[in-house]
Amino acid sequence: MQNTSYLTPEALSTFIRAALAEDVGNGDHSSLAAIPAEARNRAKLLVKGEGVLAGVELAQLIFREVDATLGMEQLLADGTRVKYGDVAFIVEGPARSILTAERLVLNCMQRMSGIATHTAYLTTLLGDTHARLLDTRKTTPNFRICEKWAVLIGGGVNHRYGLFDMIMLKDNHVDYAGGIRAAIEATHAYLARTNRDLGIVIETRTLAEVQQVLETGGVDRIMLDNMPAEQLREAVALINGRFPTEASGGITEQTIAAIAASGVDYISVGALTHSAGILDLSLKAF
Template sequence: MLNKEQLHHLIDEALKEDVGDGDHSTLSSIPSGQKGKAVLKIKQDGILAGVEVAKEIFTYIDPSAVFTSYKNDGDAMHNGEKAFEVEAGIHTILTCERLVLNCMQRMSGIATLTHQYVEKLKGYHTKVLDTRKTTPNFRLLEKEAVRIGGGVNHRFGLYDMIMLKDNHIDYSGGLENAINRAWDYVTTKKPGLKIEVETRSLDDVMLVCNFAKDKVFRIMLDNFSPAQVKEAVDIIGGAFETEASGGINIDTIVSYAETGVDYVSVGGLIHQAQSLDLSLKAVVV
């Protein structure tokens, strides 16, 4: 469920960027207070995402708006279908039009690509994770789109999980130092915060297994081949959650799922997704 406060902040900032000192196209051509109706038309097949976001945009700007959904987030969509209809002040419809389309087109592209990955993993234990490779100030909706597409959200930001990656480890002087310092930090400053650690070799995996069982909850296997991931999963033996990461794509994900790894993280769910074609059209009686 989207955080309304965060979503409203996103809407405010996006409209501030777009509208500036006024939507002069609308102000100059449409009488104030005039009501109208518009329909969201689907022009490309895929997985629909952003319907609830669109509803929130319209009703946040115009509380009297009437929003009628014909399809829901996560539904398969096909060219020629209608997603929703909105009745509101015409100024609201026209001023919000591009924001609604930008959000829904981007979200639907991400949800569609995520769904393709999820379909590949059917029958396997492995789940697909997103990453922090997101568009600044749009992460809220990009990660929501991954969830709508059937993927699993990784940490939202730097604040909700400790993730010790290669640079943290190298700057700390090694795995043990990094993990021990993180654990001390958690126990004294942020009780309950989970620690994930990146490993770059099977030796790293064995080291973590030998001394960090009560400190780390997940081991990332970075840039491991499927064969190396299988060996690492066998070494770990269920003592930690496991995540494979690094260059994994739609063509290789099954070979990683076959190893029994718990998660595969794919930055491309977001940064390689292509927006889908949608349009908002006036209904003229």
């Protein structure tokens, strides 16, 4: 289920280089103008709030990409619960390079730490149930790699990374295909025809659709969409362990505990990535 294959050196390097190209363009002219080329300085990553720290490993890669001579002393690891005044790391080296990397490091770490913090909080609401928290594809374009990484750091589980690594037959797929059975059968024909081995998740909206999936089979997980807790309990009882279950749709911190108590295996929450705030961080010269 857990897939971290997207966290490759190549993918991270591609992200960092694109982000630097967007920000730096043909030069960090503020630093080039004001800071002597030979100046060497240091700065500390200061935490200015409470939450779960994320993006430390990424920061090290960003500094290295900007200037391989920058040295970073890591004081706190990803996943650490932090408070105001904590120092996550110290970076030292050419002053111009520190300033060029500063904003990208902060943008990534603040956003990632906000997501990790929100994920960790929602995870606590699952109580002693066996439910696991999943993210979704409701991510920021070109920033998905960081957002899904942050969910992992916060204690969540990554769902599919994109359209390419899992088949998810949602309501529109089912309706366009002509129903539950038609969608599943067409999917198996496609996988056989293209010689692909992909997991299949199918979304259901009613107990009748759940029954249709049970009669058809051939899936790896049943998604139970926008069902209240009582209906989820009925669906879980109907499925009776034959397939893993996933609750989705409109789940909030007010409803997640009751949903977890229904007995579902997974709970997918788009708000992990599309609605999380930031953790205030600052890179301070000293």
